[in-house]
């Protein structure tokens with residue numbers, strides 16, 4: 001056993017660090033670290049910087065423009081990016097749609113769409129969930145009916161993250177209603193500018209706009225926008241779930257959150273001394289840190305197994321559960337740490353260029369909102385309950 | 399033993415519950431929180447007319463109640479309806495301090511409070527003081543025949559709209575001494591007072607208040623200078639009880655909404671409520687809410703008990719309610735799924751209020767420590 005990175009891996013880490021130092025603008029990392037709202041353009045700026053270096057599509061094969069990294073390199077890269085305060089890579093095109101396209105798409109589709117993802121010309125959103133189809137995704141109702149060389153699509157998608165930025169949506173639609181639900185679903189690419197597509201914002205509990213409803217009203221979609229075969233969409237969607245989900249635990253985010261929590265607890269005073277020295281609070285932080293240490297090693301075990309060729313299966317579910325619970329726990333400690341200053345709600349202060357004095361310490365502003373927003377971690381991407389069902393069934397055979 | 403409510407309190411509860419159910423829909427609340435002063439003064443007058451403000455104050459100052467159970471009966475309904483009007487700031491804390499220690503002249507003001515025409519708040523906590531009761535640095539210095547006040551007050555509930563402020567300040571002693579505190583009744587328009595109001599995460603309002611050489615006469619003093627700590631402790635204790643009862647009402651609404659949702663939302667061809675994993679989670683919640691109800695009843699009954707027993711029980715209640723409040727907020731969101739992440743749905747607003755109650759008058763950890771401290775003397 002050897003738990004250390006190899007010399008080559010350490011050299012790679014240093015290369016990533018040097019790159020981040022040069023390519024990640026200070027204003028952008030400052031924005032990320034202070035919890036400011038990111039604009040579409042901010043994300044595009046960062047995508048472009050990564051693309052210039054050939055590092056944007058970290059999970060793609062080399063022939064399509066990926067860097068050809070091992071799972072360990074990917075892990076190092078993700079960790080360094082988060083630690084440096086880089087914006088998260090928007091996953092919909094790069095990490096969700098592209099792997100499906102690469103595996104099941106036609107050469108024409110690959111040649112057309114993949115470069116446009118890298119260049120930022122296309123912004124994809126994920127149109128899976130519907131009002132009636134959340135955990136039970138296969139019960140989706142959006143209907144696509146063939147009409148010559150088009151599909152006519154009718155229905156409603158919901159929770160579409162950053163759909164208001166997107167010009168394209170990959171979605172699951174029903175193409176056959178006579179068979180069992182899983183066998184009548186197709187994977188279809190919708191141009192968001194088509195007539196009949198309406199995007200409406202959903203305001204989340206913290207007052208923010210990141211998700212949307214997408215209404216599809218007689219939208220004509222060319223048949224060439226079908227990925228793979230008709231009625232095989234469920235298989236393609238499931239493929240994504242088993243595809244390289246080693247980053248799903250969000251270890252890097254958890255570590256960054258933990259470091260931030262420690263700084264806050266050092267600055268906050270309780271009975272005249274740092275909150276970090278308060279035995280009760282220190283114990284609470286230590287407990288989470290211990291869980292995080294174990295999870296990091298758990299994650300590395302899975303990464304290393306993936307490097308040896310074992311595709312992570314049900315471990316992804318375990319990592320997703322633990323990772324989200326730990327990250328949520330950290331947001332809970334942060335809100336406790338700031339005491340009464342968790343109360344002020346100043347969403348205007350999250351905007352770039354806001355220059356009034358903060359109410360209370362500057363780090364207190366976003367903590368309550370973040371605590372509530374991060375409740376989503378255990379709901380989306382397959383809720384934690386659904387992950388447990390998967391583990392019970394596939395791993396424990398119960 | 400008899401845990402049932404008296405006839406009067408049943409009527410009080412039903413009056414409050416019916417009015418709030420019929421006249422306080424959440425869209426009205428959203429409209430109030432989005433406009434100045436963050437709540438509805440017209441609604442406040444109606445609460446006054448119904449006697450809900452007076453119910454929180456004793457007959458000696460013109461109220462019609464003021465006992466622990468009066469507080470919990472009213473505040474539970476406030477929580478159930480997610481009411482944003484300033485019950486805690488004005489009726490429990492502000493009026494509570496005056497009822498407890500005010501001069502006869504000051505007490506006449508309480509008639510207006512009960513009528514809904516006078517808003518008060520208690521400006522006590524300070525930027526560095528966290529939840530400490532006695533860590534007060536705001537200084538009150540004797541100057542001629544009066545006092546000069548200088549300092550800062552943090553996250554003062556409804557501090558931006560109160561007609562009068564009750565400010566705690568130190569006349570002597572080190573910053574954490576229990577001795578040496580005084581209370582002053584101040585008109586916020588006095589020179590030297592600056593207020594910065596803002597919204598809070600749960601739809602309420604608060605303010606940072608700066609006192610820069612504010613000069614007042616002896617008439618502004620509430621109670622004897624230097625001896626305010628016991629008065630503050632008793633009033634904050636009433637506030638703690640009020641918040642616990644409010645949280646209980648909010649928890650029960652969250653519970654009821656979630657049970658309804660589990661019954662009606664279908665996934666995988668069956669109502670969510672048929673999944674055993676979710677059934678057990680819901681049962682755990684109901685059990686913990688019964689615990690919360692029980693400790694609120696216990697604390698209400700100890701509101702007039704000797705100091706150590708009273709404070710120990712109140713801290714026990716705030717600790718338990720803090721823990722259960724977090725559980726209820728997080729679990730009811732999770733059991734709903736995505737819908738509970740939206741502003742449009744009522745539940746997350748309850749969850750936010752429940753969570754923020756833990757940040758008012760001491761969180762679960764603060765009261766855990768207080769419970770331990772008072773247990774060794776009880």
Ligand SMILES: Cc1cc2nc3c(=O)[nH]c(=O)nc-3n(C[C@H](O)[C@H](O)[C@H](O)COP(=O)(O)OP(=O)(O)OC[C@H]3O[C@@H](n4cnc5c(N)ncnc54)[C@H](O)[C@@H]3O)c2cc1C
Nearest residue numbers: 126128129134135159161376380383385732733734735736
């Ligand atoms: C912020 C956010 C962003 C999102 N972004 C996107 C996006 O970009 N694209 C997209 O397509 N979707 C997106 N989603 C949707 C997300 O995938 C769904 O919310 C998720 O699948 C859960 O579905 P639901 O919300 O309908 O909850 P439901 O499926 O109704 O579940 C409600 C509760 O019941 C539990 N439950 C359900 N079935 C079972 C069972 N069999 N056993 C035990 N428990 C069960 C769930 O775990 C949950 O706790 C997003 C959601 C959120 C909150």
